[in-house]
Amino acid sequence: MEKDPIKRALELRTTLIKGDKVLVADLKDTLQGRDTSKVVDLMPIVGTVNYPFRTKVNIKQLDPLASEEYGTEFFDVTKHTSEEIEAFTRQQEFDFPLWFKNDDNFNMKQVQHYNLPFILQVAGCNFHDGSASGGCTYCFVDNESNDGQPGKGKVFLGINETIDSMVSARKKIQSQYADVGFDMDLKVLRTSGGEPTIALDWILNTWREIGNRDLDYVGQMDSNLSTGRLVDDFERRGIFEPNTLEKLAKYPVKILTALKGVDNENIQNNVQSSTQLADQEYSLRKIVGAGFDIFPQMYNPNPETLPAYLERMDEIIENLSLRIHIGPLKAYGPTTKRLTLGAEKLGKDPTEFIDAQKKTWDSNYEKGCEVLDTYLRKRHGVGYKEVTRADVPVKLK
Numbered sequence: 001m002e003k004d005p006i007k008r009a010l011e012l013r014t015t016l017i018k019g020d021k022v023l024v025a026d027l028k029d030t031l032q033g034r035d036t037s038k039v040v041d042l043m044p045i046v047g048t049v050n051y052p053f054r055t056k057v058n059i060k061q062l063d064p065l066a067s068e069e070y071g072t073e074f075f076d077v078t079k080h081t082s083e084e085i086e087a088f089t090r091q092q093e094f095d096f097p098l099w100f101k102n103d104d105n106f107n108m109k110q111v112q113h114y115n116l117p118f119i120l121q122v123a124g125c126n127f128h129d130g131s132a133s134g135g136c137t138y139c140f141v142d143n144e145s146n147d148g149q150p151g152k153g154k155v156f157l158g159i160n161e162t163i164d165s166m167v168s169a170r171k172k173i174q175s176q177y178a179d180v181g182f183d184m185d186l187k188v189l190r191t192s193g194g195e196p197t198i199a200l201d202w203i204l205n206t207w208r209e210i211g212n213r214d215l216d217y218v219g220q221m222d223s224n225l226s227t228g229r230l231v232d233d234f235e236r237r238g239i240f241e242p243n244t245l246e247k248l249a250k251y252p253v254k255i256l257t258a259l260k261g262v263d264n265e266n267i268q269n270n271v272q273s274s275t276q277l278a279d280q281e282y283s284l285r286k287i288v289g290a291g292f293d294i295f296p297q298m299y300n301p302n303p304e305t306l307p308a309y310l311e312r313m314d315e316i317i318e319n320l321s322l323r324i325h326i327g328p329l330k331a332y333g334p335t336t337k338r339l340t341l342g343a344e345k346l347g348k349d350p351t352e353f354i355d356a357q358k359k360t361w362d363s364n365y366e367k368g369c370e371v372l373d374t375y376l377r378k379r380h381g382v383g384y385k386e387v388t389r390a391d392v393p394v395k396l397k
């Protein structure tokens, strides 16, 4: 029997928080750290030898260093109009910089300032059961970074340490890009994971401190949409203060709401946990109801049940389908390792098992995009990725 995600989250809460610190992954010496530090090095907690911060160039083409590293054509924002930049960014796999389009201070001609988030990873996820092959089948986080156990490869991180480290990294990155004549800034603090909502109190207090210091940061937070009931429970028991989500929603934080499946079988196969579609729906309602701007990212949907799912979601949250992006899945280092262990457990040949998995992911991605496009044209009169997500109002019906 797969693990109950709420029970697992309760277990994790006891190991992920110590005093006013949260346990995060230290990415040095990890496969994920190597995968994600090709353009900008991992970043330390200032004054220490711990490296829990990374960045990721979301849109390689908008970045001269990433374009060179990854062999993509450089899209120079200084040579394009705001409309051209927006249209280009909207079409990309990670349109993240455009999430902030309607925020104060956003300038389309400096969209690149939102393209390099400063990322930390809460070191435990409630879809990860603590075993060597736990978590979503396609998860790109190393097993050791996601099992919630303090020790090697983890570090407890304080709020001021986080902000001081981002201030220091910002200066370094500005200068790294200035050396190649490029105007770059680091504006986005992304709390990823793992499952950040297990440490929502820490995140709220971090934003309070960012506010106290009057820093012009904006935020992204990820959620796997399984913890709405957990937040209720923590508020009831005084672990979180009342209305934690509502209080956090007052800050400029956007939420990447991960849609891990579109029917119960689909979701449970993807995440290896006994979570239900009803949990996803409840969590989504709670987050939107709290006032957050959400950006749903769907992974490995079942194309057969996707149309009915989209209908239902649009009945719950107005225009939700216009906000959905479907993400292609790639087998990064940690993914391959997890799938290899999964194959061995089932007594299957790992290479064949991984190839079959990749084929399914690719097929579901392609078909899923077609289904979504057809649905959007019929229901809303526009195609997939034809509107900027931040311009689509979402509200509970």
Ligand code: SF4
Pocket (backbone or CB within 6 Å): 125, 126, 127, 128, 134, 135, 136, 138, 139, 140, 141, 146, 193, 194, 195, 224, 271
């Ligand atoms: S929800 Fe995210 S962090 Fe958790 S196992 Fe899945 S992909 Fe990994």
